[in-house]
Structure formats: structure tokens, C-alpha cells
Amino acid sequence: MPAHYAARMAAFHMTNGNGTILSVTDLRTYFHTEDGIVKAVDGISFELKKGETLGVVGESGSGKSVTNLSLMRLIPEPPGKIVAGDIIFDGTDVRALPIDDVRKIRGKRMAMIFQDPMTSLNPFLKISTQLTEVTRLHLGHTKKQAYDHAVKMLETVGIPEAHERIDNYPHEFSGGMRQRVMIAMALSCDPELLIADEPTTALDVTIQAQILELIKDLKKRMGTSVILITHDLGVVAGMTDKIIVMYAGKVFEQAPTRELFATPANPYTKGLLKSVPDPAHEQGKELYQIPGLPPDVAHLPPGCSFAERCYRAEEICRTDFPPFVQVNEGHHSLCHFAKEVYEDSKTKSANDGSKG
Amino acid sequence: MVEKTEQIKGTSLWRDAWRRLLKNRLAVFGMIVLALMILLVAIGPIVMRLTTGITADYVPSQVDEGDLVHSFPPSLQHPMGTDEAGRDLFARVLQGGRISLMVGLISTLVSLLVGVSYGAIAGYLGGRIDNIMMRIVDMIYAIPYILIVIVLLSIFGGPNTPAFIAQLSETFGGAGNQGLSQIFLLFFSLGLISWLTMARVVRGQILSLKNEEFVLAAKALGVSTFGIIFRHLVPNALGPVIVYATLTVPSIMLSEAFLSFLGMGVQAPYASWGSLAADGIKNISIFPWQLIFPGVTMALTLFSLNFLGDGLRDALDPQTRKF
Numbered sequence: 294m295p296a297h298y299a300a301r302m303a304a305f306h307m308t309n310g311n312g313t314i315l316s317v318t319d320l321r322t323y324f325h326t327e328d329g330i331v332k333a334v335d336g337i338s339f340e341l342k343k344g345e346t347l348g349v350v351g352e353s354g355s356g357k358s359v360t361n362l363s364l365m366r367l368i369p370e371p372p373g374k375i376v377a378g379d380i381i382f383d384g385t386d387v388r389a390l391p392i393d394d395v396r397k398i399r400g401k402r403m404a405m406i407f408q409d410p411m412t413s414l415n416p417f418l419k420i421s422t423q424l425t426e427v428t429r430l431h432l433g434h435t436k437k438q439a440y441d442h443a444v445k446m447l448e449t450v451g452i453p454e455a456h457e458r459i460d461n462y463p464h465e466f467s468g469g470m471r472q473r474v475m476i477a478m479a480l481s482c483d484p485e486l487l488i489a490d491e492p493t494t495a496l497d498v499t500i501q502a503q504i505l506e507l508i509k510d511l512k513k514r515m516g517t518s519v520i521l522i523t524h525d526l527g528v529v530a531g532m533t534d535k536i537i538v539m540y541a542g543k544v545f546e547q548a549p550t551r552e553l554f555a556t557p558a559n560p561y562t563k564g565l566l567k568s569v570p571d572p573a574h575e576q577g578k579e580l581y582q583i584p585g586l587p588p589d590v591a592h593l594p595p596g597c598s599f600a601e602r603c604y605r606a607e608e609i610c611r612t613d614f615p616p617f618v619q620v621n622e623g624h625h626s627l628c629h630f631a632k633e634v635y636e637d638s639k640t641k642s643a644n645d646g647s648k649g
Numbered sequence: 650m651v652e653k654t655e656q657i658k659g660t661s662l663w664r665d666a667w668r669r670l671l672k673n674r675l676a677v678f679g680m681i682v683l684a685l686m687i688l689l690v691a692i693g694p695i696v697m698r699l700t701t702g703i704t705a706d707y708v709p710s711q712v713d714e715g716d717l718v719h720s721f722p723p724s725l726q727h728p729m730g731t732d733e734a735g736r737d738l739f740a741r742v743l744q745g746g747r748i749s750l751m752v753g754l755i756s757t758l759v760s761l762l763v764g765v766s767y768g769a770i771a772g773y774l775g776g777r778i779d780n781i782m783m784r785i786v787d788m789i790y791a792i793p794y795i796l797i798v799i800v801l802l803s804i805f806g807g808p809n810t811p812a813f814i815a816q817l818s819e820t821f822g823g824a825g826n827q828g829l830s831q832i833f834l835l836f837f838s839l840g841l842i843s844w845l846t847m848a849r850v851v852r853g854q855i856l857s858l859k860n861e862e863f864v865l866a867a868k869a870l871g872v873s874t875f876g877i878i879f880r881h882l883v884p885n886a887l888g889p890v891i892v893y894a895t896l897t898v899p900s901i902m903l904s905e906a907f908l909s910f911l912g913m914g915v916q917a918p919y920a921s922w923g924s925l926a927a928d929g930i931k932n933i934s935i936f937p938w939q940l941i942f943p944g945v946t947m948a949l950t951l952f953s954l955n956f957l958g959d960g961l962r963d964a965l966d967p968q969t970r971k972f
Contacts (some may be wrong), residue, residue, distance in 0.1 A: 367868055407869075417884040419660060426880070427870050462661055478870065557745035643717040 312484055313381075314518045315341040315364070320378035322356075322363045325371060329591045333359040335542040337378075338568070346512065346519040348529035348550065350565070352587050353540035357522045360539070361488045364520075365403055366395045383485065401431040408491040410471035414463035420474055421459045426480045427588075431601035446477040450507060469500035473507070480511060488520045493528065505532060526569050530554060535623070538562050541590055543597040544617075548624040555642050558618075558626035558635035560603045590616070597629070605630060666888075669964040676960020679953035680931060686950055690746035697740055723938055730938040742943050745920040752921070753902040757894050759840030764847025765883060765890060771848070772855030773878045782951065785849065786845050794842040795904065798964065801838040802831075802913050835914050839901050850893050854886035888965035895958035899951040906947065922947040 320409060322334040334356040340638060341347050349357045362368050363375050380387040382403065387395060407413040415423060424446065425439035434442060440459075447455035450473040463471060480485060489508060493501035507533060510521050529536055531549065536553050538546040538561065546559040557563045564583040585602040587648055594600070600610035610627055618631035628634060670676055723730045729738035771782040789797075805814070814833045858864070859882065867881050867957030908914035915921040922943045929940030 365752070365869055367865065396871045396873060398871070399868070400872075405866075405869040406864055407866055409862060413866040414865070415863045415881050415885070417887075418881070419661075426867075426872065426876075430871060430876075464662075478866075 311525065312343045313340055314383055314555060316381045317364070319362060320380065321361065321376045322359050322368055323376050324373045328508040328593065332542050332593070333589045333590060334363060339537055339544070339547065341518050343518055344516050346533045346562065348533035349522045349539060350524065351521060352524060352534055354442045354544040354587055354590070355539040357539055358490055361405070361490055361520060361522055364488065365399055365405060366392070366434055400427050401482045401490065402484050402486040403486045404482070404490045406475050406479050406487070406492045409495045410468055410475050411495065412601060413475055414471055416463055419460050419462055424459070424478055424481065425476070426477060431482045440493045441479065445567060446481050447474070449511070450477045453521055468496055472496060472504055476507065480515070483515060484517060486518045486520070486533055490522045491524070526565060538565070541588055541593060543598070543627060545599070545627045552621065552624055556638040558620045558624060558631050558634060558638065559628050560605055561599050561636070565636065665720055666964040670960050673809045673960040673963060675956040678778065679956035680962065682949060685959065686746065687750065690750060693743040694740060729942040731937055733932065738939065738942055741925060742919050742922070742946055743835070745925050746946065748832060748881055748915055748919060748921040749902050749905060749923065752905040753838060753898040756839040756901040757897045759892055760847045760897055761842035761890070764844030765851050767885070768848035768851030769843065769855050769878050769883055772852035773859055773882060789842070790845055797842055797920060798838045798904070799913055802834060802908070804836055829919070831916055832919060835905065837909065839904060842971045843897060843901055846894060847890070847897070850889055851886055854889055855882050858882050858885050858952040892958055892962040892965060895954060895961055899954040902951065935972040
């Protein structure tokens with residue numbers, strides 16, 4: 294373990310992991326389209342402590358990616374705009390920073406891994422060119438230093454014969470290897486926050502497991518905080534400390550991972566958990582799915598945006614916007630019936646427990 | 650046991666394209682002819698002067714002051730014959746080739762530097778900046794380019810030569826060298842209009858590339874706008890740029906020939922293929938070699954450049970040939 298990681302780990306243990314690396318309050322990112330204002334992210338708040346992993350779960354179009362692009366100020370402007378909210382990263386308000394200062398944070402202190410490794414690497418540049426660019430830019434490495442560092446990073450992420458493969462072009466790498474390169478690139482400057490936007494969606498299951506294991510391992514070794522965006526609940530279960538569930542640009546539920554899986558307090562989360570295929574599932578029985586489709590975020594109904602698809606929606610859900618209810622320590626749910634759903638889950642999990 | 654494979658070497662897309670190019674016979678022919686032409690034009694005059702003592706303005710000794718006809722048909726001593734004044738045509742064609750090729754290359758270089766940066770910046774920044782930049786291009790486009798060049802050449806030619814061009818020709822050819830400053834003016838005028846289409850080609854490429862995920866990835870790594878445009882986007886747009894550049898060279902050379910033919914371009918004592926052809930056409934019925942040799946040399950060069958350009962297009966964009 295290089296010396297600076299050790300130093301950071303020491304500092305990390307001294308503060309007992311209580312330091313907050315990222316705090317987001319009431320973030321709103323809107324897109325102005327011909328169809329009206331699309332509220333892709335509409336009032337998101339969360340906090341991430343040093344060394345913690347946060348899972349962001351939701352269907353396609355729920356605002357997961359936009360949230361994370363907003364954190365790095367990567368929203369294309371126009372049509373998008375962060376209209377409100379605070380993004381406090383290690384004491385600095387990212388939203389208020391001039392763009393040149395944001396650029397100094399990107400890739401150095403906050404890094405991102407993208408969904409599709411096939412398109413995230415520049416096809417015309419050698420892997421070495423792309424890997425050395427970051428460290429030369431942020432750490433002021435010379436060509437030689439950067440090259441050696443790049444080889445080391447490729448070894449770290451498990452590319453065999455890294456010193457030979459480094460001068461290859463992206464098209465000579467497989468999907469899994471390219472994702473490893475992306476991770477190497479993101480971790481080159483030893484960032485404090487790593488945002489992984491569906492890092493395994495484009496990969497097959499075995500590679501997926503390897504990549505997740507790699508992120509987990511690197512996180513442990515470097516003490517990096519991670520935001521893991523995914524629509525795969527199986528992925529977040531083993532990886533994260535806490536989870537936020539997003540739907541139509543809002544946080545529907547926020548809870549520690551264990552608690553969210555055991556006692557969900559939101560009908561939407563319950564639906565998501567029920568739709569995960571279970572290997573022990575009776576054969577021939579139809580897999581559960583939440584009825585209907587996610588709503589059009591440009592034209593949201595006045596009430597709860599999930600009401601149309603919810604199994605226990607009542608009149609109030611269609612007319613009034615639900616409150617964000619705290620049901621337990623660190624566990625919140627956006628629902629008129631949060632407490633009731635939570636109690637239901639609790640008795641159910643207690644029953645399951647006694648049965649098992 | 651898996652045996653260690655030999656050193657894995659990166660195959661770039663350029664190398665792939667090069668392999669495809671070598672399979673194209675016409676393109677290879679074009680490359681060989683061009684290479685020979687450049688070699689001949691570059692060192693030919695020097696070799697000739699050293700071996701036979703013949704230069705472009707050399708007047709053969711057998712030319713008598715009293716002779717009426719100084720133009721001799723091709724012979725062993727003068728493979729392309731001699732011109733009206735009795736000067737060796739081969740030497741003059743080589744000398745003219747220097748200027749013709751140079752006009753083509755320099756103007757293309759200008760179009761590469763200015764056009765690529767201009768188009769890339771407009772395309773990447775987009776919005777209002779793009780709009781303003783491209784409207785400027787449209788405005789210059791709207792005026793017939795040969796007219797611009799003629800106007801420029803006649804305003805700034807002769808005694809009104811701008812200071813920097815006079816300076817340039819003084820550096821290269823000594824003070825008061827009218828012919829040379831006329832040539833530099835020609836470079837400048839043709840360069841001025843040659844970048845317009847290049848800017849449009851590059852802008853179009855950048856527009857379709859800038860929404861690729863690798864651009865977002867580069868942004869997320871903190872790469873500056875300049876770095877994204879010139880390190881990430883321009884290399885990706887280089888295929889069409891190279892093709893267009895190889896096709897720009899012959900079109901500029903043709904413009905130069907046209908202008909020289911009209912008497913606006915290269916003037917005596919300097920020669921270009923265009924001005925040699927202009928001289929030759931006056932005597933076409935009596936001394937046909939005066940037109941044929943410069944004309945054929947130029948045609949051969951232009952053919953080769955076009956073959957090479959077509960070959961490059963096929964090599965760099967293999968999809969177009971699939972169906």
C-alpha cells in the first residue's frame with residue numbers, strides 16, 4: 294500500500310469515519326425542452342461520509358444519472374440547469390465554484406466510471422495516452438512518471454502484462470478489460486469520491502462480479518467514498534452501506550442497506566424488491582412486476598407520482614403530495630402511509646424470521 | 650501451461666487504414682508518381698545544374714542572335730525541347746513544378762491549420778459562437794472565390810504589395826523582387842479562401858462526435874475545453890480531414906494554373922505549370938511541345954493526387970465500400 298494511502302487511512306480512522314465528504318441538499322436539476330420543463334432531479338438530499346458507499350437505485354429515467362452528473366457539474370447547459378440546492382464537497386460548495394476550479398476537482402478528487410466501457414474510451418488514442426493524461430494534468434507528472442504510474446494502475450486493476458498491453462488501443466481490449474481501464478483512469482489520482490454510474494450494466498455476469506469485487510477491494514485499500522448507481526438491487530445489496538431509492542426525480546426511500554432490504558417503508562421499494570428474480574422461486578410461476586410505466590417527468594400529477602402504479606394508493610395519494618416521513622433512525626420514506634408500510638414489513642420479516 | 654505470446658503490439662486504426670490503402674492499386678500508383686514528382690522537382694534542378702550546367706534560364710550556346718526560331722523540338726540534350734527564348738523546357742517544368750506544388754501544399758497547410766481549428770472550435774462550443782463563426786464563413790463563401798483572389802492580386806500586386814509580403818520576399822529573394830512577392834501574394838490569397846470548406850467539414854465531424862461518451866468521460870476527468878477539442882476530438886475527425894486535404898491540393902493547384910494562365914499569378918522570370926502552359930498555348934500550332942510537356946506533367950500530378958485522395962477515402966472509411 295503506497296504511503297499516501299496509509300496516511301489517509303490513518304486520518305480516516307482518527308476521525309472515526311465521521312467526516313462528511315459530500316452533502317447534497319435539495320438538489321434540483323431541470324431540463325428546458327420543447328415539451329416543457331423536465332424536472333429530472335427534483336429536491337434530492339443525502340449525505341455521504343468518508344469511506345462510505347451509497348447506493349442509488351431506481352428505474353430508467355428516475356434521475357439517478359442526472360443527480361450524479363450534477364454533482365460534477367457535467368449537466369449540458371443548455372438545456373439542463375441546476376436550479377437549486379447545495380452540493381458541499383469536503384467543505385466547498387461545488388455549485389458556486391467557477392468552472393475552472395470544478396475542473397481541478399474532476400478526475401482528481403471526484404472521479405466517475407461510466408456505464409458503457411465500449412464507448413467511454415477514445416478509440417483513436419492509445420490506452421497509455423488516455424491514462425497518462427489525467428495524472429499529467431492533475432498531479433503534474435512528467436511523461437515518464439505518468440507512464441510508470443499508468444502501468445502500476447493497470448496492474449492494480451488486474452490487467453495481465455500491463456506494461457505490454459498499455460500501448461494497445463481500446464478496440465484491442467474486451468469489455469471487462471476496458472471497464473478495468475476506466476476504473477484505473479478514475480482512480481489514477483486517488484480521488485476521495487468515486488461515482489460509478491451503472492459500472493456493470495454493459496458487462497456479463499461473471500465480469501460484473503469481478504468488477505464489483507475490484508471496486509470493493511480498491512475502496513477498502515484506498516479509503517475512497519463511493520456512490521454506486523444501479524438498477525440492479527442484487528448489486529447494491531453486497532456493496533453499499535446505505536441506499537437511496539429514486540423515482541421520478543425524487544428520493545422515495547432512504548435507509549441503511551440492511552434495513553431497506555429487511556423492512557422497506559415504501560410501496561415502491563417493496564415492488565422493486567419483489568421483482569428481483571429469486572433462484573428458489575417456484576418454477577413456472579410468473580415473476581412479479583410493478584404494473585404500469587414510470588411517469589413522464591415533464592407532466593407530473595399533483596399527488597404522489599407513483600400513485601397510478603401503487604397497490605395501496607388511496608384518494609389522498611392522487612391529490613396531495615406525500616410527506617417525507619422518518620420511520621426509524623436514518624430511515625425515511627416518501628409516502629402518506631410510510632409508517633403503516635414499515636409496520637407491515639416489520640411483522641412480515643419477523644414472521645419470516647420465526648419460520649426460517 | 651500457456652506459453653507467453655510475443656510482445657503484443659498495438660494496432661492503431663491508422664495502420665489498418667494504411668494496409669487497406671496499399672491494396673488500392675490506383676492509390677499506390679498515385680503515391681509513387683507523387684513521390685517521384687516531388688523528388689524530381691526538389692533535387693532535379695540541382696542535379697541538372699551540376700551535371701549538364703542547364704538551368705531554367707539557361708540559353709543554349711547554339712542559339713544565334715540572328716536566328717528567328719529559338720524553340721527546338723525534344724532532343725537528347727533537351728528532353729522536352731526548348732521554349733521561345735531557347736531555354737531548356739525540362740528545367741523550366743521542374744522549376745515550375747516547385748512553385749505549383751508549393752502553392753498547393755502551402756495553401757492546404759493553411760487550410761489545415763486555420764480550417765481545422767476554426768471548424769473544431771465552432772462545432773464544439775456550439776450555440777451562438779458557432780452561429781457567428783459559421784455565418785462569417787458563409788459570407789466569405791458567398792463571394793466567388795476566384796473573384797476574391799483576382800481582386801486581392803490586383804489590389805495588392807505590383808507597387809501596393811503589403812509590407813509583410815514584401816518583407817517575406819526580401820528575406821527569400823533579396824530586395825525589390827517583384828516576381829517573388831507576387832508568388833507570396835498568391836500563396837496568401839489562395840490560403841485565405843482554402844480553409845472555408847475545411848472548416849465546414851471539420852465542424853460537421855465535431856458536431857457528431859461531441860456527444861460521444863468518451864467526451865463526457867474526458868470532461869469528468871477534468872480535461873480542459875482546449876484539451877478535449879484538440880487531443881480528443883480532432884484526432885477522431887482526422888480521417889475526413891486527410892481525405893479533404895489531399896483533394897484540396899489539386900484544386901488549389903488548378904486555381905493557381907488558372908490564375909497564372911490568365912496572367913494574374915506567377916510571372917516571369919518565375920514559372921509555374923500554369924504560366925508555362927499559357928506561354929505554350931500561343932505557339933500551339935508550331936511548337937506543340939511547349940504546351941504538351943507542362944500540361945501532361947501537371948495532369949499526371951493532378952490525377953495522382955485525386956487517385957490518392959479517393960484511395961484514402963476508401964481506406965479511412967471502410968463502411969462506404971461494403972455494399
